[in-house]
Amino acid sequence: MTPDYPASLPSFRAPSLGREAAGMASDLLEGSRPSRILGVWPSEEVMAHYCLQKRHMFKGAVCELGGGMTCLGGLMVAISADVKEVLLSDGNEKSIQNVRALIERNRQAGKFGSTRVSSSLFLDQYRGSLVDAIRRLLQPNGMALVFAPLRGETLRLFCQLAQQSGLCVSQHQQYDAEVWDVHLKMLREGKQAYDENIHYPLLITLTKGPQPDRHAQ
Secondary structure, X not given: OOOOOOOOOOOXXXXXOOOOOHHHHHHHOOOOOOOOOXXXXXXXXXXXXXXXXXXXXXXXXXXXXXXXXXXXXXXHHHHHOOEEEEEEEEOOHHHHHHHHHHHHHHHHOOOOOXXXXXXXXXXXXXXXXXXXXXXXXXOOOOEEEEEXXXXXXXXXXXXXXXXXXXXXXXXXXXXXXXXXXXXXXXXXXXXXXXXXXXXXXXXXXXXXXXXXXXXXX
């Protein structure tokens, strides 16, 4: 059986979660007070939606790097996927404190078994360290999913470093039909309301070997 979590898709501006995610996210984040700067970003919302749609992909141990104030994608995997362990991380101590509180609240409610949280530093100037961490964490048959907008040269530079480290990099623009429909709708509102360079998260997959094509619509 697969869980059914009613939700609405993200708007990419004012966060509201993917169709399967919102109801569950509301329960998960109850009592949380994330700041606007370190709150739930559109990329995190889209990742949570995607992870629920692709929950069958996740097996064994899963790690979310730089999960912010909620680590929402990792928490969704912990609840919905058949995994043994989920490791959540962020470089901001307040974020980690908030995530610990969320986990404890949900553990008491019977939603989680064992979920570990650790603190890691992933600022822009440490892009190479992030790539190295992903490379070290990945098992030979593992895969890293990165959801991020272009933000000028930022994403390209990350992918370049990942390739130089020996990782296989694949970029996906249309990875979910519902998310793509919202993206097209937002484009019609004009650049003052929506700039895909900073708002639309692309999906980057990283592996240590050739990748199967399983992320297209």
